[in-house]
Amino acid sequence: MLSLSNNYLSGHVSTKLCNMPSLIYLGLDQNNLTGRVPSCIGNMLQNLELLTMSGNKFEGLIPSSPANASNLQYIDLGHNLLKGRIPSLGSLCNLTFLNLGNNFLQAEDWEFLVSLTNCAQLKTLDLDGNALNGNIHISVGNLSRSLVCLILGNNQIVGTIPLEMFNLRSLQMLAMGQNLLSDVIPSLIGNLGHLIVLNLSGNKFSGQIPSTIGNLSRLNKLYLHNNELTGNIPATLGNCNQLYMLELSFNSLEGPIPSELFSGTTLISLDLSNNYLTGSIPLQIGGLIQLL
Template sequence: MPSPSSSSSAYSLYNSYMVSNFMVSIIVPLFLFSLFVVHVSSCSQIDKLSLLAFSGNISTSPPFPSLNWSDSLDCCAWEGITCDGDLRVTHLLLPSRGLTGFISPSLTNLSSLSHLNLSHNRLSGGLQHQLYSLLSHLVVLDLSYNHLSGELPPFGIDNSGKNSSGAAIQELDLSNNFFNGTLPNSLLENLAAAAAGGSLVSLTVSNNSFIGHIPTSLFCINDRNSSSLRFLDYSSNDFDGAIQLGLGACSKLERFRASFNFLSGPILSDLFDVVSLTEISLPLNRLTRTIGDGIVGLTNLTVLELYSNHFTGFIPREIGKLSKLERLLLHVNNLTGSMPPSLMNCVNLVVLNLRVNLLEGNISAFNFSGFLSLTTLDLGNNYFIGGLPPTLYACKSLSAVRFASNQLEGEISPRILELESLSFLSISTNKLRNVTGALTILRGLKNLSTLMLSKNFFNEMIPQDVNIIEPGGFQKLQVLGFGGCNFTGCININK
């Protein structure tokens, strides 16, 4: 007769066996069901066919591998594709994939697409007439750095700047292509509405061949607190005419670029109301009149580029209020007067270029000692007098200095050796003396690769005891300019 304990053990084993069978009967069907669900849960067939049609018009070439877009795979798993919870394609992102061909109109069937980025490829041809308007969820469109060409077609979005689903364009980048003609009014009006509605953040059309006026005022005409625009870039096109009034209402604008165009007239004062600006880049235009003292109110500026225009008058006296400036490029204008003392407060400057103006004054009296981050200083082609500023030697980060074509006098100080990073030095066309001392000192600049001393040291004897090329001296020198000095004697170039 079995003991009570053996009966209890048998009962436990029986229960464990029944539970195991029960669990297997549940888990196996669930596993098979999950396989079935994975098999049937694939992207929309319309989206898949649209993408396959798009891929049929593009190709890649070595060293870029082919796309893994196969009809046998779920398109939500394809490279560059993201789908939403309804298995509709929302993102098509294939930047820098070596794509060639053209953008197929089949993409217009991707009705849930919100992000399209085909930048940094070699796509060519024009944009299809309805490409943008049928992408009803498009928020970001980036076609930059391709070979796209022709005029932009009309872009149909509703007048609210939103598409039929309620989304709104946030970023549009068509830069670095071969587009031409004017920007379509339909596109501009709807982008303006998107800016006023608080969605448009960035518009970039640089490096094309667009013509007409830059439509700045369209984006800044409503309640100034509602305009969301932060970045406007019209650079390197064929835009002309004056900068339109209205930018002052773009209260969130941070960067404004319109360089390398044919813009004319003054900088309108309402631009100085945009205190959020960190960058103004308007070089290589035909802008005139004075820069305007109001610009010193833009205290968040880090970049001010106004070179190669026709500006006149003084550098704003209180420019030192722009203490965050890192790049100040005002060269090739008609600026007059002296360097304002307040400029010394711009202690974050990295590049200072005032070359080719009509500036004057004793440059040795200017205090450069606070410019500890300065790497490039260009004051050439002005009317400065005095000697090389002794405070300049505190700028230990300097790698390039030009004082050429001024009226500087005196000798080169041994303290210039404190500028150990200096690789470019041009002091041509001044009235420097003592060429022997200059070469003896300058050969100690170990990183110097370009040295321009032309039209100085007039009628001095070329030194015979200073070897230009010898161990320990001018180790990296590649360019040496001595023209127009009327030296006597000869140069020793023997090693």
């Protein structure tokens, strides 16, 4: 194991690091390292299981060579200056964690996502804050049934949410805020009964909030603000009795505020501003004893 994380290291990574074939863990994250990710890492460190290089200034393309280190379980290249296409990593059958967030990566034909469907152990996929564009490929529905966290926010993704995504029944976090997604929020969202965090804010979703969202009884955080949603706030939201963050502001919601919204006492933050709501504020709001 070699951990050089959280220092003030600068300069390029020497390829001599690859002369340690027994290395299982290589930690270079949170430094000021520059240059490219050395391709020898995947070609020569065949026993590598954990690779953390996040929080540096690595630039250029991600080499395809990490796919040759078949034991890799954990890859963190987030918060760098990486750009271009995401390589195929489908050969990494033990991969559980992949963070490529906060770079300048592009989706092109989303071929990388198709390859990741071979990673049956994958639990976290973080691609937040890149330059992913186009439509989410329907192969998203074939990702690991163990996938717990899918983060695609702060990109340039267009089109609709593919219905195949709702096959991912183990998801606890689905974050796709700050994109260009449009059309309605599918009623199949109610199938993701393990969701704890749902963020669809900052898109162009229209139509009504599906009543099936009330099936998400484990939900802690729901962010639907800054969209083009219309219709009434569904009373079924009252079934989400573990909710403590609810953001519905900056839409075109109308009608009364359902009293069922206040049936739980867990809400800490509630924002319904900048809509077209009418009527009185329900007296039940006084029961929100944890509201900050």
